[in-house]
Amino acid sequence: MPLSVQTRREKQKAELRSELVEAAHKLVQEEGYEGLTIRKLAKRVGYAPMSVYSYFADKQDILFALAEDAFATLARRIEEHPSDDPIEALQAVMTEYAAFGLGNPNEYRTVFMTEKTRPPEGKTFAEMEEGNPAMKVLISRVEACVAAGKLKGDPRAIATTLWAVGHGTISLLITFPFYPFGDPQAFVKRMCDFALAGLMTQDMPPLTETPPNC
Amino acid sequence: MPLSVQTRREKQKAELRSELVEAAHKLVQEEGYEGLTIRKLAKRVGYAPMSVYSYFADKQDILFALAEDAFATLARRIEEHPSDDPIEALQAVMTEYAAFGLGNPNEYRTVFMTEKTRPPEGKTFAEMEEGNPAMKVLISRVEACVAAGKLKGDPRAIATTLWAVGHGTISLLITFPFYPFGDPQAFVKRMCDFALAGLMTQDMPPLTETPPNC
DNA sequence: ACGCTGCATCGTACATGTACGGAAAAGATT
DNA sequence: AATCTTTTCCGTACATGTACGATGCAGCGT
Numbered sequence: 001m002p003l004s005v006q007t008r009r010e011k012q013k014a015e016l017r018s019e020l021v022e023a024a025h026k027l028v029q030e031e032g033y034e035g036l037t038i039r040k041l042a043k044r045v046g047y048a049p050m051s052v053y054s055y056f057a058d059k060q061d062i063l064f065a066l067a068e069d070a071f072a073t074l075a076r077r078i079e080e081h082p083s084d085d086p087i088e089a090l091q092a093v094m095t096e097y098a099a100f101g102l103g104n105p106n107e108y109r110t111v112f113m114t115e116k117t118r119p120p121e122g123k124t125f126a127e128m129e130e131g132n133p134a135m136k137v138l139i140s141r142v143e144a145c146v147a148a149g150k151l152k153g154d155p156r157a158i159a160t161t162l163w164a165v166g167h168g169t170i171s172l173l174i175t176f177p178f179y180p181f182g183d184p185q186a187f188v189k190r191m192c193d194f195a196l197a198g199l200m201t202q203d204m205p206p207l208t209e210t211p212p213n214c
Numbered sequence: 215m216p217l218s219v220q221t222r223r224e225k226q227k228a229e230l231r232s233e234l235v236e237a238a239h240k241l242v243q244e245e246g247y248e249g250l251t252i253r254k255l256a257k258r259v260g261y262a263p264m265s266v267y268s269y270f271a272d273k274q275d276i277l278f279a280l281a282e283d284a285f286a287t288l289a290r291r292i293e294e295h296p297s298d299d300p301i302e303a304l305q306a307v308m309t310e311y312a313a314f315g316l317g318n319p320n321e322y323r324t325v326f327m328t329e330k331t332r333p334p335e336g337k338t339f340a341e342m343e344e345g346n347p348a349m350k351v352l353i354s355r356v357e358a359c360v361a362a363g364k365l366k367g368d369p370r371a372i373a374t375t376l377w378a379v380g381h382g383t384i385s386l387l388i389t390f391p392f393y394p395f396g397d398p399q400a401f402v403k404r405m406c407d408f409a410l411a412g413l414m415t416q417d418m419p420p421l422t423e424t425p426p427n428c
Numbered sequence: 429a430c431g432c433t434g435c436a437t438c439g440t441a442c443a444t445g446t447a448c449g450g451a452a453a454a455g456a457t458t
Numbered sequence: 459a460a461t462c463t464t465t466t467c468c469g470t471a472c473a474t475g476t477a478c479g480a481t482g483c484a485g486c487g488t
Contacts, residue, residue: 038445039444047467048467048468050468051467051468053446053447054466058445058446115389160395161405161408164379164405165378165379166382167382168381168382168383168385171327171381175328180421181374182422190375191378194375194416197412198415201411201412202408202411207396207400207401208396251473252474252476261438263438263474263476264476265436267477268436272476273475
């Protein structure tokens with residue numbers, strides 16, 4: 001097995017990387033998101049500042065790593081709220097998604113409101129969905145609704161619509177905390193109900209193929 | 215008139231400020247948004263870097279000034295698309311809003327996707343609406359629809375819903391340009407139609423009063 | 429006329445993200 | 459074993475946003 005050296009290396013690298021992520025996590029908990037600087041992070045693990053760049057392309061990359069963790073727990077939380085009624089199950093997704101976004105605005109921002117987010121490293125979008133388990137749950141629960149005849153149309157299109165509405169709601173609440181949306185919970189519920197009611201009435205055809213680019 | 219000295223001062227200050235804004239505008243046109251740095255801006259108008267801070271609280275403040283301009287032109291553009299049918303007039307708002315956001319992603323981002331946006335300087339949210347003429351047009355056109363009996367419910371609530379849906383759509387397209395939404399135009403139209411159809415069916419009660427905070 | 433007060437302007441300094449290239453360590457090749 | 463190559467790590471340097479405080483000047487009261 002001529003790879004063993006190579007793979008051990010990579011394992012080492014992965015270990016160091018997650019050590020860094022862990023340290024970053026602690027830093028954020030202790031000092032908030034602004035407290036996370038490359039220099040502090042490096043000092044924390046006993047490296048020189050520039051050494052961090054051996055494990056992360058840039059600071060964004062670190063934030064993504066943190067956010068990925070956060071979204072894994074989101075997915076877990078969602079799955080703790082199942083329901084026999086597929087529509088209710090969908091509502092639970094929306095509710096948990098919203099609660100998460102409002103409760104972790106920094107993580108939400110880095111994942112969903114940040115820069116032209118290239119797929120973190122040459123990953124295709126499919127792999128990105130993979131990395132975002134929450135979206136997978138959403139789609140699967142939409143599929144359940146379609147299968148049960150509660151919703152009509154293309155599951156991905158429906159899921160995307162829900163995503164757009166949910167994201168619009170959350171990101172507005174995050175960005176304009178002083179704007180009179182009223183009680184955030186209530187606003188979320190209203191938008192969620194609005195979207196679901198619309199979807200139960202209307203049929204969602206598949207998204208058009210992306211024409212030339214990509 | 216004992217104020218004359220004072221007021222002349224303020225006029226001077228305002229003039230210098232808009233000179234700075236103009237210079238910033240040119241810088242952005244010439245070198246893109248990243249090209250806009252305080253130091254370059256100061257050099258451009260012959261000041262020391264720190265002097266810029268006499269006219270702007272921080273860099274955000276400059277970006278806001280640029281964005282305000284941009285949104286004034288958006289409002290103008292919207293008003294170039296009137297219609298006798300109030301629903302069509304509403305659709306025009308959404309369409310122009312979307313076109314603007316997709317065509318000026320940087321401005322859109324600074325206004326709608328940036329930081330916990332305190333009202334730029336102690337302004338109340340009402341003044342902020344004042345500064346965002348586009349929102350005013352939206353509300354007035356919603357009111358027209360309600361008056362014409364095409365929509366039911368509280369105009370502000372309806373407008374906010376449209377805003378949330380529109381914003382979700384645009385910001386997703388901006389943030390994930392590689393995600394397979396399909397043709398952006400088509401996606402925007404789909405979401406817009408979806409929202410309007412929903413609103414024509416459902417009644418929108420007023421937003422709940424914001425409870426304790428604010 | 430003379431000092432005083434407030435304000436516009438700026439010089440300096442610091443923390444930060446990160447580009448660049450060097451040093452050193454580890455592994456491969458001979 | 460000796461040399462070469464690759465990988466890891468880091469020292470230095472730069473541009474940037476911005477805090478702090480100094481400097482100089484305009485207008486005021488005396």
